[in-house]
Amino acid sequence: MTATRTGAIRVDLAPHRNSAAFLAAGAPPGDGFDGFGRAFPAEQLGDLAAELGLPPDHGHGTPDNIACEGQILHLAAPLRATALRVVGAGSGGTVSEILTLEHEDITTPVRVRLSDFLSRGPAFEDTCFAHSSFLYDVGGRPEPGAEPRLWQAESMLSPPARCARITLPVNPDMHIMGLWLLPARPERTEQP
Numbered sequence: 001m002t003a004t005r006t007g008a009i010r011v012d013l014a015p016h017r018n019s020a021a022f023l024a025a026g027a028p029p030g031d032g033f034d035g036f037g038r039a040f041p042a043e044q045l046g047d048l049a050a051e052l053g054l055p056p057d058h059g060h061g062t063p064d065n066i067a068c069e070g071q072i073l074h075l076a077a078p079l080r081a082t083a084l085r086v087v088g089a090g091s092g093g094t095v096s097e098i099l100t101l102e103h104e105d106i107t108t109p110v111r112v113r114l115s116d117f118l119s120r121g122p123a124f125e126d127t128c129f130a131h132s133s134f135l136y137d138v139g140g141r142p143e144p145g146a147e148p149r150l151w152q153a154e155s156m157l158s159p160p161a162r163c164a165r166i167t168l169p170v171n172p173d174m175h176i177m178g179l180w181l182l183p184a185r186p187e188r189t190e191q192p
Contacts, residue, residue: 008085008180009075010053011166016071017055017063021117021175024059029140033117033148033175034091037138040117040148044132052087052178067172068097073179078103078164080184084110085154087129087178089117094124097169103162110155114174117148126151150177160184 020030023039032039042049042059049058058064065088084099094116101108113124118135122128128149135146163181168174 008182009079011073011075011179011181013053013066013073013176013179014055016066016073018069019065019067019172019175020058020061020063021065021177022054022059023136023140027060027140029136029138030061032136032138033089037136037140038146038148039136039140040130040150041132041134041136041142044134045130048130054177064177066168066176068168068170068174068176069172070170071168073166073168075164075166075181078162079181080160081157081163081181082160082184083154083156083182084112085152085180085182086112086114086176087150087152088114088174088176089149089151090114091117091173091175093173094119095171095174096124097171097174099169100167101157101161101163101165102167103164106162108157108161108163110157112153112155112174114153115149115151117150117175118146119149119151120147122151124153126153128152
């Protein structure tokens with residue numbers, strides 16, 4: 001499944017990444033997805049890593065996602081959006097939080113619900129974005145039977161919302177790997 005639609009704009013998460021959820025084979029284990037060392041195998045992400053805009057050395061301890069702590073994501077240019085799409089997952093359970101789109105003094109709250117990274121099926125309307133056949137455990141050993149997933153959630157904005165920045169919630173159990181905005185078509189102007 002793909003996160004992007006034609007014309008969708010990926011928000012740059014790089015300045016705010018603060019968690020390493022992926023582990024590459026043979027790399028020293030770290031805090032992992034849940035803070036206790038359990039990690040999604042980087043090698044099982046494949047080409048989806050590029051779609052998410054992950055750093056080339058993801059899986060080797062480099063932060064690759066945002067554990068939400070109220071970060072403010074600034075867009076390169078303001079836009080009018082019709083949808084917000086998020087790829088991520090909860091750790092320690094499902095997550096349902098408000099992300100706030102902001103433009104000047106106007107705010108638009110957007111609810112985002114993501115299933116837990118170890119859920120076998122979606123808890124909400126989210127869909128599976130990536131699925132691994134095993135999990136790295138706290139010691140960096142492959143653990144068959146546990147199959148982590150990344151989930152994709154989309155929130156439609158009706159009417160479209162203007163956005164120059166996005167404020168994330170304060171919930172470090174909500175992990176965001178990718179975030180896109182689908183811009184609205186340009187508004188028509190009346191011709192005399």
